[in-house]
Amino acid sequence: MKKLSHYDSAGSPRMVDVSAKAQTARTARAHAFVRVDREVLKKAEENPKGNPLEIARIAGIGAAKRTSELIPLCHPLMLTHADVDVTIEDGGVRIVARAATTAQTGVEMEALTAASVAALTVYDMLKGLDKSIEIQDVYLLEKTGGKSGNYRRDLEVPRRPGGLPHK
Secondary structure, three states: OOOOEOOOOOOOOOOOOOOOOOOOOEEEEEEEEEOOOHHHHHHHHOOOOOOOOHHHHHHHHHHOOOOHHHHOOOOOOOOOEEEEEEEEEEEEEEEEEEEEEEEOOOHHHHHHHHHHHHHHHHHHOOOOOOOOEEEEEEEEEEEEOOOOOEEEEOOOOOOOOOOOOOO
């Protein structure tokens, strides 16, 4: 089993020292699903606060840029790209966030933060219509670069409406 990198030999939390690592191109994509009733989604366009999907997209991009301010031991990174796709599907809103950089550490947390904040923004924008909205299935889809190499989640898992896997 691998050793957790954010703890020193005494077990105290620490920021990982990446100063000896080479800068490499790194990317990450993350996912979130917001389960929203179909009738609520139909009313979303009438929202006096603005277009919930576009506001969620912008919020996610902003969150990616501020990840190190939110997650205590994350390194501040100069992102070379951040984007969020927000699409309405049967059962809710699917969010896919992307982040990229050339750095000494990866951008998984930036992509996950972007997806999470975009999902929270969808909730915030629609909560006046329905408080039972659920944020589901926040996970890393893929990452590239770095010492640990590439990772890609099995994307062929069948999903039912609402984003939950079939049992």
